[in-house]
Amino acid sequence: MISTLGATLKYRSLVGTANQASKVVALFSPEWTTVRFRFHADKVAKGPVPRRFGYEEKIFKGGLLPRTSYQDKRLPIPDYKPKNSWNEKRALFGQNDYIDILGPSNEITQKTLHPTQLLYNVPHWLRGVKGNEYQVLLRKRKFVQKEGYPITHPTKWAELNVRIKKLYKYLNTKTKSPFWKHA
Amino acid sequence: MLTATRPPLPIISSRKLAFPPKFKIPRQVWVSNMDTVEEEKLGLIDLHPEVFAERPRLDIIHENVRWQQLYRHVSYAHTKMSYEVRGGGRKPRPQKGSGRSRHGSIRSPIWVGGGVVHGPRSPKSYFYMLGFNARLNGLRSTLSAKLAQDDLQIVESLDIPTDDPKYLEALVEERGWGPSVLFVDDHDIMPLNITAASDAYGHYNLMPVYGLNVFSMLKHTTLVMTLSAVERLEERILFHLNRNDAAEATAKYKLSSV
Numbered sequence: 001m002i003s004t005l006g007a008t009l010k011y012r013s014l015v016g017t018a019n020q021a022s023k024v025v026a027l028f029s030p031e032w033t034t035v036r037f038r039f040h041a042d043k044v045a046k047g048p049v050p051r052r053f054g055y056e057e058k059i060f061k062g063g064l065l066p067r068t069s070y071q072d073k074r075l076p077i078p079d080y081k082p083k084n085s086w087n088e089k090r091a092l093f094g095q096n097d098y099i100d101i102l103g104p105s106n107e108i109t110q111k112t113l114h115p116t117q118l119l120y121n122v123p124h125w126l127r128g129v130k131g132n133e134y135q136v137l138l139r140k141r142k143f144v145q146k147e148g149y150p151i152t153h154p155t156k157w158a159e160l161n162v163r164i165k166k167l168y169k170y171l172n173t174k175t176k177s178p179f180w181k182h183a
Numbered sequence: 184m185l186t187a188t189r190p191p192l193p194i195i196s197s198r199k200l201a202f203p204p205k206f207k208i209p210r211q212v213w214v215s216n217m218d219t220v221e222e223e224k225l226g227l228i229d230l231h232p233e234v235f236a237e238r239p240r241l242d243i244i245h246e247n248v249r250w251q252q253l254y255r256h257v258s259y260a261h262t263k264m265s266y267e268v269r270g271g272g273r274k275p276r277p278q279k280g281s282g283r284s285r286h287g288s289i290r291s292p293i294w295v296g297g298g299v300v301h302g303p304r305s306p307k308s309y310f311y312m313l314g315f316n317a318r319l320n321g322l323r324s325t326l327s328a329k330l331a332q333d334d335l336q337i338v339e340s341l342d343i344p345t346d347d348p349k350y351l352e353a354l355v356e357e358r359g360w361g362p363s364v365l366f367v368d369d370h371d372i373m374p375l376n377i378t379a380a381s382d383a384y385g386h387y388n389l390m391p392v393y394g395l396n397v398f399s400m401l402k403h404t405t406l407v408m409t410l411s412a413v414e415r416l417e418e419r420i421l422f423h424l425n426r427n428d429a430a431e432a433t434a435k436y437k438l439s440s441v
Contacts, residue, residue: 086363086385094251094398095390100432101319102419103393114441115254116310122257123306128438130310159267166266 134167194339195226195410202421207232210330214337214410217377218344220354225339230330230413234420239328240320247321247397250313258309262302265290271297312436319423325397326416329406336360336407341368341389346376348383355387361404362386367395369411392416 043049068075084090096103100112116128125143129136141160150157195214209229216223230236265271271290278285290297313321329335336358343350355364363386366377371391381387388403392415400406408416423429434440 084385088385091385091388091402092390092394092399093402094396095394097251097254097396097398098318098322099393101315101322101423102395102416116312116441119255122255122308126257126306126308126310128310128312128436128441130308133304133307136306136308 134164134171137164137167189223189225192224193226195228198228200229200231201418202231202233202425204232207236210236212330212335212337214339215358217338217341217354220350220357222358228337228410228413231417231421233424234323234417235326235330235335237320237323237327239324239331241324243317243321244324244328244397244401246313246317247325248401250311250318251396251398253309254311254313256309258303258307259305260303260307261305262299264300265292265298268296268298315423315429315433319420321397322395322420325400329400334361334405336405337413338407338409340374340409340411341366341377342374343376343380346379348380351377351380351387352384355405360407363403364388364405364407365390365399365403367392367406367408367412367416369409369415392419 096113096118097115099118100114103112105112114128119127123140125140126136129139131139137160141164144157144160200209209232211227211229213224214226214228216225265288268290271288273288275286275289276283286294288294288297292298292300326335343354366373366381366387366389368389369392371393373389378389381389386403388399390399392412395416423432426432
């Protein structure tokens with residue numbers, strides 16, 4: 001029925017002027033019947049039927065790659081520089097970590113060097129320290145106060161104290177158990 | 184090429200082991216020279232099985248490597264919280280009337296450019312201390328693995344005739360020592376020639392006995408030790424294995440103890 005309607009509407013031409021009355025053909029009439037004249041099989045036989053009509057595939061399937069307007073310069077891609085696995089830092093990584101086992105000990109006290117004493121690249125108040133933010137900041141404040149930090153870094157000192165205060169209030173009013181149990 | 188004049192071989196034929204093992208057989212290794220490119224075996228010595236012939240425990244080795252990588256790591260990743268981000272003190276628009284959503288500050292976490300709520304706060308240290316015996320056994324396991332896999336070479340001393348880097352390279356290639364070699368001596372000031380020669384290569388490294396560690400032993404393919412280094416290493420490890428006052432050394436790490 002729909003094809004009849006389509007056929008009717010498609011092939012019916014508007015004749016005459018607007019003044020003339022045009023007959024509208026009814027969707028149904030006992031005088032005529034619809035006949036299928038178009039079959040999907042014929043369409044398929046003609047060639048591949050487009051799938052996902054209207055869909056634009058964004059994957060590159062072939063053809064020329066995009067070209068820039070200039071031919072002599074390289075495309076902007078960072079140069080690959082492989083890391084040097086054998087520079088001094090990497091080659092000797094881990095040296096002296098077992099100095100308390102393999103190193104010499106004091107003859108009288110039997111004390112050795114500990115690897116935490118050799119963490120030169122770590123801030124001195126963080127050497128051998130593990131803790132959550134609050135604990136670490138408290139320790140920093142204890143160390144740094146004696147070294148003139150309030151004079152040399154007044155803003156950072158103020159921020160440090162503000163942060164400690166906020167964490168104190170948060171940990172004591174908003175968390176039930178010690179903070180590290182939640183973490 | 185200089186040819187070394189030596190007394191009749193073998194120069195070294197025996198070695199007295201401290202804390203002699205009762206039910207384990209000592210392992211024997213050749214002692215070679217560094218004077219010539221071609222290998223000359225100078226003798227055969229015993230190695231203590233409790234240091235060099237322990238069954239290698241891969242889990243302990245892994246624990247040690249992980250500890251070495253992590254205990255010195257500090258993360259400096261840092262994000263600002265709402266109150267730390269610059270600005271955002273004023274209410275952007277009145278509570279009611281504009282028809283838009285209500286806000287109190289332009290730096291609240293739901294805004295672009297606003298603060299991060301539970302982000303990283305620097306500095307964060309990943310420090311922890313592996314147990315004394317875990318580290319001791321890590322050393323024993325790695326040394327045993329090195330010996331078992333033919334990656335442990337004993338030399339008389341690290342004296343080489345020239346400071347030419349090519350000499351060292353030729354020596355290592357001739358003997359089939361791995362691409363990377365770790366030379367270990369007892370004293371921390373090494374002979375001049377080998378220091379100059381190995382300086383040209385990043386993969387030939389010198390280390391004193393107290394600097395020896397699991398990570399370096401695994402990073403370098405071959406471990407070359409001098410006789411004095413072996414003596415010192417064995418002495419230290421056996422001392423810790425057989426001491427009866429280890430309570431303080433093996434105690435849990437406390438910040439105040441160091």
